[in-house]
Amino acid sequence: MNGVGMLSTRRALAAVVSAVTLLTASACGSADEDAGATKVEVFTWWAEGGEKAGLDALVGRFTTDCPGHEFENGVVAGGAGVNAKQVLGARIEQNDPPDTFQVHAGAELADYIAAGRVQDLSGEYDSWGLRQAFPQGLIDDLTVAGKIYSVPSNVHRANVVWANSQVLSDAGIVRTPKTLDAFLKDLATLRRAGVESPLALGRDWTQLMLLESVLISGLGPKRFAGLFTGDTKWQSRAVRDALADYAQLISFSNPDRDALDWPQAEQLLIDGRAGYQLMGDWLAADLAAKNFRAYESFTFPGTDGVFQWLADSFVLPAGATNAEGTRCWLKTVASAEGQREFNIRKGSIPARTDVTGDGFSAYQVAAMKDWESDTPVPSCAHGSACSQDWQNALNAALGAFSTAPEKNVTALQNALAATAAQYVKG
Incomplete structure (x- = not known):
């Protein structure tokens, strides 16, 4: 199995990687610990193909939307995030979370929520208009005890x-x-x-x-x-x-x-x-x-x-080094422009229902229509x-x-x- 991407020296992941028998790859970008507060480490398993192309598009949008913040790639490769989840779990146990991490939206977050490892984003949903942009069924599935903890970047069927x-x-x-x-x-x-x-x-x-x-x-x-x-x-x-x-x-x-x-x-x-x-x-x-x-x-x-449905989503971890930059990343992920540019390349569809089908494949356009009208069921x-x-x-x-x-x-x-x-x- 391969692992690629930037794992900075300040994260001290060598022991973790060895423990889960992963091969993680060399760094991309600076590992200077003091480079600091403006960096936003985004932890994903999007290492190749359409998902990597989609991530690159999000990074370009983030760079435009969030001046003063710098994307730091924390990718760990592996099918369906199997490898990444092991590394992430070890980091969080060590109180060393990335600024944000990819997770499947919904109940997969339950343990992190119960342990207070991720922050409530309900206020951001209100201020960014996401309760109107996402289908009510998705909002219901994302809500835990009246609060929402993740921002979906896409929807797959x-x-x-x-x-x-x-x-x-x-x-x-x-x-x-x-x-x-x-x-x-x-x-x-x-x-x-x-x-x-x-x-x-x-x-x-x-x-x-x-x-x-x-x-x-x-x-x-x-x-x-x-x-x-x-x-x-x-x-x-x-x-x-x-x-x-x-x-x-x-x-x-x-x-x-x-x-x-x-x-x-x-x-x-x-x-x-x-x-x-x-x-x-x-x-x-x-x-x-x-x-x-x-x-x-x-x-x-x-x-x-x-x-x-299933949805890749991002969170604001408790203890994130750059919470302000993370919020700007999340807002980019949630935006109509970010969802369009990401999903056209990844092959998924926007979680938002207000994105037009221009530029999407015939399959994606059909799936977008179904997403608006069909009964959503989680996986x-x-x-x-x-x-x-x-x-x-x-x-x-x-x-x-x-x-x-x-x-x-x-x-x-x-x-x-x-x-x-x-x-x-x-």
Whole structure:
């Protein structure tokens, strides 16, 4: 695994990096401890591709909007922020937070909020007009005990299926499946046509993404969200039925799924060794970057009208060295101009609903319209519905299920219910 970016000597991270067995890269910029108060260290996992291009665009806007403050890159590479979260956690425990850090908006922040590690931004939401710019459903999901602690830079959609058009055509599949049963039949058709692994799938959190879409399809958005608040019971017949469907789905996936991250699973789709992949809509930008355009996409069967969202966001940590500069960074991230320039390049869409579609791709324009009208539902796989610890526990349960010789749905349901009992309050 690689780590790149600026990790200044005053942060003394060598021991931390060694402890988590990461390779962090060389510095970019000055490490002078006294260079100081005007620097704003922005800690992210945006190290390459569209996300790096989006970050660069935000930096350019920040430089224009915030004279007297200097961007300091604190990037740590790693898929879905796995590496960065480990380094960040160690720094915060040492009372050495960056000026701001990237985090998935929503419940992923719960532990930091409870520990007083991040500051309330409700006043900034009022003064910057963000309560009007963001959809009410997003505001609701961001609010904890009446307060808001993060500013989303974008929105991604999780419940999207991507398909290799040529593979489907060769198998005689010409219609988009509208139900899960129809989708399972299409997967069976692909296998009969000689596609050994019709559904491309990766490890732990990508399996959790798939399970979430199945649960939304079977339970509907309200009852799905209730799984993470205690309003819906994991020990229910509806959940069991969804888990049985999930077991069928993974039986159509690649046997090496637990050894792959999403880009490796995506390669199965590109190479025509799979027909479908469930993945967030960052896949569109990645497929374009790889010059693969013979694909189509649709919302996971049974989830039409539901927008399962995740959002990269930034916070103001308690003890930030340059709180004034951080607020200016957050205001830039929240601005219509900042969200436009960032999201056009990253392939996501603005969290704001007042940004026009000019300059965005056809997929992004369609997603922006859906974001305005669909029912928003959070994602545990990406931190908007559950805490990091809960997500890790679910990943472990699904990993055990994936590798078990016999797929015992009852055992999986018991494991998921026992996990929920540890984290649901009340």
